[in-house]
Amino acid sequence: MNIDGKQAAAELRVRLAKEVDALQSERGITPGLTVVLVGEDPASQVYVRNKVKQTREVGMISNEIRLDESTTEEALLTILAELNIDDTVHGILVQLPLPKHINEEKIIATIKPEKDVDGFHAMNSGRLLNGEKGALVPCTPQGCVILAKHHLGDDLSGKHAVIIGRSNIVGKPVSILFLQENCTVTIAHSRTQDLPNMCRQADILVAAVGRPEMVKADWVKPGATVIDVGINRIELSDGKTKLVGDVDFNDVSPVAGAITPVPGGVGPMTIACLLKNTVEAAKIYGK
Numbered sequence: 001m002n003i004d005g006k007q008a009a010a011e012l013r014v015r016l017a018k019e020v021d022a023l024q025s026e027r028g029i030t031p032g033l034t035v036v037l038v039g040e041d042p043a044s045q046v047y048v049r050n051k052v053k054q055t056r057e058v059g060m061i062s063n064e065i066r067l068d069e070s071t072t073e074e075a076l077l078t079i080l081a082e083l084n085i086d087d088t089v090h091g092i093l094v095q096l097p098l099p100k101h102i103n104e105e106k107i108i109a110t111i112k113p114e115k116d117v118d119g120f121h122a123m124n125s126g127r128l129l130n131g132e133k134g135a136l137v138p139c140t141p142q143g144c145v146i147l148a149k150h151h152l153g154d155d156l157s158g159k160h161a162v163i164i165g166r167s168n169i170v171g172k173p174v175s176i177l178f179l180q181e182n183c184t185v186t187i188a189h190s191r192t193q194d195l196p197n198m199c200r201q202a203d204i205l206v207a208a209v210g211r212p213e214m215v216k217a218d219w220v221k222p223g224a225t226v227i228d229v230g231i232n233r234i235e236l237s238d239g240k241t242k243l244v245g246d247v248d249f250n251d252v253s254p255v256a257g258a259i260t261p262v263p264g265g266v267g268p269m270t271i272a273c274l275l276k277n278t279v280e281a282a283k284i285y286g287k
């Protein structure tokens with residue numbers, strides 16, 4: 001069975017549109033999201049276009065700042081300092097990866113934590129780790145939990161979640177989120193011994209490694225819920241490109257209890273959760 005991320009994202013946007021309405025009528029606040037894009041990566045462009053469209057759809061203000069590939073770190077820091085003090089901007093997203101001459105850590109640390117809708121700032125990851133209120137939580141990990149609940153219901157307690165991947169952006173935060181849901185969590189990675197056997201122990205298997213179609217049918221316990229975070233563009237023999245996940249969908253689909261497709265799974269939820277974080281930021285910190 002497929003878990004429909006497009007549908008789940010659309011449902012979330014309907015809820016957000018109502019919250020935006022309420023914020024406007026009760027407090028005169030229209031949540032605003034500013035996306036900063038440095039350089040010309042074509043995949044990023046598609047993604048940014050989708051974000052802008054959906055942000056406006058729910059009644060929020062969407063701004064895009066496009067900067068040349070050669071933009072200096074200093075210039076980017078200056079722009080962020082201005083966005084940090086701009087009361088019409090409730091969320092700031094700097095699209096990653098950045099060109100090599102710009103220090104990503106420094107950029108992330110400069111975004112005001114209250115506007116860090118990616119949830120990448122150490123203040124937000126620290127709050128998430130400590131289970132404090134008011135943390136802005138990374139979007140893709142939030143999307144993974146929502147999609148797992150879509151199939152399994154709200155109570156995930158006692159389930160064994162195996163996460164493949166340990167990145168700061170997905171693997172680590174998604175592990176913390178499933179732990180908060182009272183799951184037993186295993187973080188597997190490239191040095192894990194007998195990875196297929198480890199994955200076969202999972203009730204919930206999250207693949208976040210960035211290796212096209214790595215997870216095969218014999219890695220999956222029959223009936224398990226499979227959440228595929230991978231978004232890999234592969235070239236076919238006829239020269240065309242195709243989007244595939246980290247899971248071999250056709251192989252795994254008959255074994256899994258439910259599986260998120262790529263496209264149409266985690267990707268749309270990531271964007272919907274970005275809007276959710278922006279509404280949240282406006283609600284908590286907005287003027």
Ligand SMILES: Nc1nc(=O)c2c([nH]1)NC[C@@H]1CN(c3ccc(C(=O)N[C@@H](CCC(=O)O)C(=O)O)cc3)C=[N+]21
Nearest residue numbers: 046047094095096097118231263264265267268270271
């Ligand atoms: N600071 C930052 N935050 C991010 O969240 C971030 C980033 N930088 N850099 C790039 C990656 C990538 N990413 C995607 C989100 C949604 C889709 C998405 O909606 N994909 C559609 C398909 C789109 C298509 O067809 O190309 C889907 O999976 O159905 C894709 C990619 C967020 N990222």
